[in-house]
Amino acid sequence: MGVSRAKIPWCPTIDYAKCDFCMECDEFCPHGVFERREGDRKLVVAHPENCVVFCKACGKTCGPDALSFPDKKETTELIKRLREEGKDGG
């Protein structure tokens, strides 16, 4: 997309009030976005930069609907803006 991945804030957010730590999302995701931990929060989004921009596939595995994603339209607008700025700067 012509924009550094680090500048695109796209990744899942876990709602810990809903998550039952079934780990379906972690088992599903081939990109290593999640990590399992000890303690109350047994799963965290440890590597957001690995998440494929606009992919919401892990959310489809979530029975308790505990995963949410950024607004797609806003993200697209941001990418377009960053591209323009990149052109201006370069």
Add this chain to the structure above:
Amino acid sequence: MADSENDTEQTEIVVLPCSGLDKEAGSASRELALLLSDRGARIVCPVLYERSPKRYEKDLGAGRLVVIDGCKTGCASKLAAERGLKTARKLTVTEAAKQQGVEAGKDPRLGSALRDLLPELVEEILATGLVKAEGAEGALFQETVSYQEFGIDKFVFRVPTSGYFFNENDCWARVDGPRARVGVSDYVQQSASDMVFFEPPALGAEVSIFDEVGSLETTKTALDIISPVSGKVVAINSEVVEAPDLINENPYERGWAVELELTDFGSDRELLMDSAEYFEYLKRKAEGEHEALYGK
């Protein structure tokens, strides 16, 4: 194709619902199956089917299978996939309810808000299979497609040499004049394995670049088709609805998923890779993944 579609319209509906009793959505799924039964559908009890699959052999061969999941855990659709059942339609109650602004609750008893949605869902399900493909006729999408390929170990990945545009979600748009066909790449079909279910978007839906235009389920995973272009859904490939493994056989041509009337390709194009760029991108990506798994 027209004959097979007409045949499809004549057949009965067989329902495989979730019978989950731990959430309201499970109760709604069961109730929905009963309402469909009132309209002539055959019900497959998932518990009995798990225990004695032969009991339902005849019913499952009698019509189009509609799978109703209560929530996204997807027990009913997983059961269908495990048994290799061909699914004509899948519905997830929590998602359908959410679209109507209703949140399914944790109390397993069926509340009035969710109950009130069910008659509409019954009608929607009964219309399953009535979607017609109205792909572009005449001169569009007729050009011969040529390919380039690269190999990693036993895998060979193909990419068209021109006429296709890709996003980083490995979805393509084949653009021809005012229209584009959209599908998933050869890399997706090989990574995700055998396609078992394609849930198409609504005909006439307006989509923006990066919106979902349907979802796929395979024997390994589930994934969305992320549209590389903005436009209006003017056709759905009914061949792929009927036999999703056509995507495995021929991902870039006969395995197209939807056709769009383009609305802003000039702007969309800036965010896409052309065939040559995608070829290099995919090569780097596939090599990186192979290296991460097996080392250099």
